[in-house]
Structures are given as structure tokens and as C-alpha cells.
Amino acid sequence: MAENIRLVAAQDAAEKSLPRNVEAEAALLGALMIDNRIVEDVQLKLRSDHFFEPVHGRIYDAILKLLDRNMVANPVTLRPMMEADESLKELGGPAYLAQLTGNGAALIGARDFATQIYDLALLRELVGVGRELVDKALDTSEDVDPLSQIEAAEVALYRVSEGEGEGGSVKSFLQASTMAVQVAERAFSSGGHLSGITTGLNSVNEKIGGLHNSDLMIVAGRPGMGKTSLATNIAYNAAARYIRDKEDGIDDAKNMGAPVAFFSLEMSADQLATRVLAEQSGISSEALRMGKISRADFANLSRAARELQNLPLFIDDTPGLTIAALRTRARRLKRRHNIGFIVIDYLQLLQGSSRGGDNRVQEISEISRGLKTLAKELNVPVMALSQLSRAVEQREDKRPQLSDLRESGSIEQDADMVMFVFREDYYVAALQPKEPKDTDTDPKIAADYAAWVQKYQDVHGTAELIVGKQRHGSTGRIRLKFEASITKFSDLAPDSYAVSNYD
Known part of the structure; x- marks a missing residue:
């Protein structure tokens, strides 16, 4: 029992020590409710889960929803959406929303507040990655694979650097x-x-x-x-x-x-x-x-x-x-x-x-x-x-x-x-028959060689790109031109544009 109490206390202490600025969150929300136009500058980067206080994140989401409906977002219009929020009741209920707008000076630094909130959220993500890395590194059981742990940590760090965090891959159907x-x-x-x-x-x-x-x-x-x-x-x-x-x-x-x-x-x-x-x-x-x-x-x-x-x-x-x-x-x-x-x-x-x-x-x-x-x-x-x-x-x-x-x-x-x-000329070239000479009297030799020359001319310099599987579309063949000397693929002109068709 005592051990559990100590663990809970340690967790609470760790939570309280996380990087945060609750005052900046409150000031930003107040500025957004005073001047809704500020949302245009911050919403591309800032998400509700970047707020340390969950209730602040919910207020931010409510503001975005109202603006998405072309409505004004202020304490009066937000009240019906937030009245049932238990956390908000602990802070004073809808009166807390009006309290947030009390500091008009926050308008001046609103964009700076948003940047700081975002940066602190990334730092909290880094703390989480670090704790998980330490916990896993202390595990010395036989099934441990250090290389896979390193890669997993790198993936997590990459997500933090891209601003995704833990919830980055979850998208609503609207998104x-x-x-x-x-x-x-x-x-x-x-x-x-x-x-x-x-x-x-x-x-x-x-x-x-x-x-x-x-x-x-x-x-x-x-x-x-x-x-x-x-x-x-x-x-x-x-x-x-x-x-x-x-x-x-x-x-x-x-x-x-x-x-x-x-x-x-x-x-x-x-x-x-x-x-x-x-x-x-x-x-x-x-x-x-x-x-x-x-x-x-x-x-x-x-x-x-x-x-x-x-x-x-x-x-x-x-x-x-x-x-x-x-x-x-x-x-x-x-x-x-x-x-x-x-x-x-x-x-x-x-x-x-x-x-x-x-x-x-x-x-x-x-x-x-x-x-x-x-x-x-x-x-x-x-x-x-x-x-x-x-x-x-x-x-x-x-x-x-x-x-x-x-x-x-x-x-x-x-x-x-x-x-x-696929290049058919590669295989046709490998099947070249004997080239007839003046001393050859067998007409089959000349006929076989002439047929091969015609076949080779028909396919020379062309290639096929065969789409064998495509999740987003159909399969089929695409004919291309291939210049072997300069290793270049290019579009092949349709037969209707052949030289023989021009006067």
C-alpha cells in the first residue's frame, strides 16, 4: 500500500515538473475570444492537444468549431458548448470564459504565446520519449533487441520533430x-x-x-x-x-x-x-x-x-x-x-x-x-x-x-x-539468325534473316512498362521510347503520328 502511494506521489511530482505555461494558454484563449482573426495565424500549427491544461484544449476546440460555422466565438456563444464541462465548473464555470478576456494586453503577444505553447508541447513529448527510452533500456531480458529500440526511439523523435507527437496519425473523417x-x-x-x-x-x-x-x-x-x-x-x-x-x-x-x-x-x-x-x-x-x-x-x-x-x-x-x-x-x-x-x-x-x-x-x-x-x-x-x-x-x-x-x-x-x-528488342537481338552471304544458296537463310530484321526494326528502341498491380487504378501496358546510348526513357509518339502519315 505504501509503495503504491509513493508511486502515485512520484507520478504526480513528475507531471507537475513537465514544461508548461498555463498563463500563456489562458492569455492566448482570451486573445482569440477578443479578436477571432488571430485564429487564422495560429490554427495551422497549434492543436488542442498542445495545451497542457485539457480544459484549455477543449475551449480552443470549441472556438475553432464556432468559427468553422461562421459564428463569432466569445464567452457568450461558447457558454452553451462548455456549460457541462466538469473541469470548467471547478474553475468557476462560464464565468471563467469571461475572466479569460479580461486582459486585453494579451492581444499584443498572442502569436508569441501560441509559439511558446507549441514549443513546450514538443518538450513534453521529448520528456515522454526519454522516459520510455530509459524504461526500455533498463529491461535486460533475453527478448531485448537494442537495435530495434534505437530505431523505435528514432521514429518517436522524428515524429516529435515533425510536430506529430503521439496522436499525429489519428485523423477524423473530416480531415x-x-x-x-x-x-x-x-x-x-x-x-x-x-x-x-x-x-x-x-x-x-x-x-x-x-x-x-x-x-x-x-x-x-x-x-x-x-x-x-x-x-x-x-x-x-x-x-x-x-x-x-x-x-x-x-x-x-x-x-x-x-x-x-x-x-x-x-x-x-x-x-x-x-x-x-x-x-x-x-x-x-x-x-x-x-x-x-x-x-x-x-x-x-x-x-x-x-x-x-x-x-x-x-x-x-x-x-x-x-x-x-x-x-x-x-x-x-x-x-x-x-x-x-x-x-x-x-x-x-x-x-x-x-x-x-x-x-x-x-x-x-x-x-x-x-x-x-x-x-x-x-x-x-x-x-x-x-x-x-x-x-x-x-x-x-x-x-x-x-x-x-x-x-x-x-x-x-x-x-x-x-x-x-520489358524490352522486347533485347530478346529479339539475342535470336539473330545467320546473316546470309554471297556464297549461301539456301533461300531459307535469307528469308529467316529478312524476317528477323523486320521484327527487330519493329521493336528496336521501344520498351514496355507493364503495370501488374495498382491499388488506385487499372493494370495494363505503357509503350515507351528507349534510347540505349544515353539510357533515356521518353514518351513514344502514337502510331497516328508516324512519319509515313505525313505528306
């Missing part, structure tokens, strides 16, 4: 539906097809609506299909569009681009930069690497490099990252550079954080779940590249399908969208 309408408005304003971040490819935007926040997208394909090229193209297009929209005075809420974080576990940062430079200068990446360029080419290269020097594209080429380390780095980039899109090349090169003994399928499952969690936590689209199994090569039709995703069905399950890159 959720308002966000849905904003997404629809964004798509309408863009011309009716782009509700997320642009891919830079109109045909892809029309099919998937752009890159949507909190979505995990898998881009899969066999080696040589151009997965990295497509991801690099999209990353560049999103970053470049962000710069253009900024220069046009478009705010971040309506910007169709985003700063990009590119985690390259396979290629180095300079190799990725070479690809982007090749795409923008029109010089083949092979010529760039080997220095086989003219003075004019070098001038184009210098121009492209100058134009791209402020590109918000951040490349992390650290090899052998664990999923926990990647999430840590992503949070840091989000905090420092306001990252709006993340690319991982590629998923199978990530490592799980599970202890030894787990098989690879379980490890990939952990990684795919971790990437989906990251997309939701940071509220950004995450694009992860993935290898496919060799089963594709055993079929006559080489087009990949969901069952070809390598090592784990959880990739298909966790992803909001799965896209496959």
Missing part, C-alpha cells in the same frame, strides 16, 4: 476527406491526370496519376531491361520539375515535383551522375566514361552540368545498408532537405536487421514491410527496384508477371504498385 478532396483538386488543376509527383512521362502519368505519397512502388525487371535507367529518369524529372515550379512561384503544396533521395546500393554516385549528364547532354554514357567526345560535346556537357548543379537530387551510395540504417538516413534527409520522393536501387541488396538464422525469404519480407512503413511514416512515395527470377527466361513470352518477383511473395503483398520494365 481525411478534406485531404482526399485536395488530391482531387490537384489532379484537376494539372489537367485531369496528375494527382501526385510527376514521373516526367505523360503516358505513365496518365496511367498511374503520378507518384502518390505513402505509396510503395516496385519497379522490377530482368538484368539489362533498364530498371535503373527508368528510376534515374523519373528521379531527375521529379527534381527538375520541383525547381521549375519553385521558379514559377508555385508553393510546395501544389508543386508537381519534389526533392529526391536516391539510395544506390549497386552503382556509385558518379556513375549515376554520368547517366543523368548523358541524358541531358545527349552524349552517350560510354563516350563520357572513355573521353571520346568532341569540343562541341564537351561544351554541351559543361552546359548540362551547370544547369544541374542546383538539382535537389541527393545520392547515397553506401553499400550493404540494412533496412534500419536506410530508414535512419531517409529520415535525416527528410528533415534536412524536405525530401519528397525516395528511390532504392535495388531491394535485394538491402539487408534485414533480423538476427542470424532467419532465411532470405523472411529477410526480404522484413525489408518490404520496412519500406512500406517508411513510405507511410515520411508520407512520401518510395520506389524500390527489384530483380526477377529466371522463370521469365523459360517462357516463350518473356513478359514478366507478379509470380516472377524474386525471393518473396511479400513484395507483391506490401507494394501499392508493381511495374515491370
Whole structure:
């Protein structure tokens, strides 16, 4: 009994020692009731749960509700809403509301009071995170995993830094539906097809609506299909569009681009930069690497490099990252550079954080779940590249399908969208028959070669992006143009615009 009394007393003492300024809360509420216009400046940042005194939070909510109905918020109009509040009765009932408006000088510092209330709420959240971290760190049982505790603490700290706190993920249906309408408005304003971040490819935007926040997208394909090229193209297009929209005075809420974080576990940062430079200068990446360029080419290269020097594209080429380390780095980039899109090349090169003994399928499952969690936590689209199994090569039709995703069905399950890159010319080129010579008399050799040439010409320089799964829309195929020399994907002109159709 005595022990329980001591615990309650300790908890009460800890509660009283939390950072707070109840006087500032009272002064702010009084100012809001005197001049309702102040709400416009504070409501975007300040929530009711930021108030230390719960009754102050309820008064703040009541003020917002009245203003949302285009009514005046003052002690008289608030009285019917607060009469039954037991905590308010202890403070004097509705008379307390009138008492709050007694200090007209609070109007001068109202915005400063709101800032202080918000900052103190964050400090209280930090205290909570610290206490929980200490409690868990003192637990030395066998089931303890220090690395998972570190990541959990980092997640909690990130939420505090973003102003979310414990209740940040709970939204009323009004909030959720308002966000849905904003997404629809964004798509309408863009011309009716782009509700997320642009891919830079109109045909892809029309099919998937752009890159949507909190979505995990898998881009899969066999080696040589151009997965990295497509991801690099999209990353560049999103970053470049962000710069253009900024220069046009478009705010971040309506910007169709985003700063990009590119985690390259396979290629180095300079190799990725070479690809982007090749795409923008029109010089083949092979010529760039080997220095086989003219003075004019070098001038184009210098121009492209100058134009791209402020590109918000951040490349992390650290090899052998664990999923926990990647999430840590992503949070840091989000905090420092306001990252709006993340690319991982590629998923199978990530490592799980599970202890030894787990098989690879379980490890990939952990990684795919971790990437989906990251997309939701940071509220950004995450694009992860993935290898496919060799089963594709055993079929006559080489087009990949969901069952070809390598090592784990959880990739298909966790992803909001799965896209496959397929280049038929890659396989047609591998089937080249014998080229006829003057000494050949067999007409079949010439016929086979002519048929192959025609087939190769029909598919050369084209690619398909196959949408195998899409939670927000339909599946299907998108035909694209692919320039292998500069590793660039672009929109393919419709057949109706073919050269043969022009006079």
C-alpha cells in the first residue's frame, strides 16, 4: 500500500515538473475570444492537444468549431458548448470564459504565446520519449533487441520533430476527406491526370496519376531491361520539375515535383551522375566514361552540368545498408532537405536487421514491410527496384508477371504498385539468325534473316512498362521510347503520328 502511494506521489511530482505555461494558454484563449482573426495565424500549427491544461484544449476546440460555422466565438456563444464541462465548473464555470478576456494586453503577444505553447508541447513529448527510452533500456531480458529500440526511439523523435507527437496519425473523417478532396483538386488543376509527383512521362502519368505519397512502388525487371535507367529518369524529372515550379512561384503544396533521395546500393554516385549528364547532354554514357567526345560535346556537357548543379537530387551510395540504417538516413534527409520522393536501387541488396538464422525469404519480407512503413511514416512515395527470377527466361513470352518477383511473395503483398520494365528488342537481338552471304544458296537463310530484321526494326528502341498491380487504378501496358546510348526513357509518339502519315 505504501509503495503504491509513493508511486502515485512520484507520478504526480513528475507531471507537475513537465514544461508548461498555463498563463500563456489562458492569455492566448482570451486573445482569440477578443479578436477571432488571430485564429487564422495560429490554427495551422497549434492543436488542442498542445495545451497542457485539457480544459484549455477543449475551449480552443470549441472556438475553432464556432468559427468553422461562421459564428463569432466569445464567452457568450461558447457558454452553451462548455456549460457541462466538469473541469470548467471547478474553475468557476462560464464565468471563467469571461475572466479569460479580461486582459486585453494579451492581444499584443498572442502569436508569441501560441509559439511558446507549441514549443513546450514538443518538450513534453521529448520528456515522454526519454522516459520510455530509459524504461526500455533498463529491461535486460533475453527478448531485448537494442537495435530495434534505437530505431523505435528514432521514429518517436522524428515524429516529435515533425510536430506529430503521439496522436499525429489519428485523423477524423473530416480531415481525411478534406485531404482526399485536395488530391482531387490537384489532379484537376494539372489537367485531369496528375494527382501526385510527376514521373516526367505523360503516358505513365496518365496511367498511374503520378507518384502518390505513402505509396510503395516496385519497379522490377530482368538484368539489362533498364530498371535503373527508368528510376534515374523519373528521379531527375521529379527534381527538375520541383525547381521549375519553385521558379514559377508555385508553393510546395501544389508543386508537381519534389526533392529526391536516391539510395544506390549497386552503382556509385558518379556513375549515376554520368547517366543523368548523358541524358541531358545527349552524349552517350560510354563516350563520357572513355573521353571520346568532341569540343562541341564537351561544351554541351559543361552546359548540362551547370544547369544541374542546383538539382535537389541527393545520392547515397553506401553499400550493404540494412533496412534500419536506410530508414535512419531517409529520415535525416527528410528533415534536412524536405525530401519528397525516395528511390532504392535495388531491394535485394538491402539487408534485414533480423538476427542470424532467419532465411532470405523472411529477410526480404522484413525489408518490404520496412519500406512500406517508411513510405507511410515520411508520407512520401518510395520506389524500390527489384530483380526477377529466371522463370521469365523459360517462357516463350518473356513478359514478366507478379509470380516472377524474386525471393518473396511479400513484395507483391506490401507494394501499392508493381511495374515491370520489358524490352522486347533485347530478346529479339539475342535470336539473330545467320546473316546470309554471297556464297549461301539456301533461300531459307535469307528469308529467316529478312524476317528477323523486320521484327527487330519493329521493336528496336521501344520498351514496355507493364503495370501488374495498382491499388488506385487499372493494370495494363505503357509503350515507351528507349534510347540505349544515353539510357533515356521518353514518351513514344502514337502510331497516328508516324512519319509515313505525313505528306
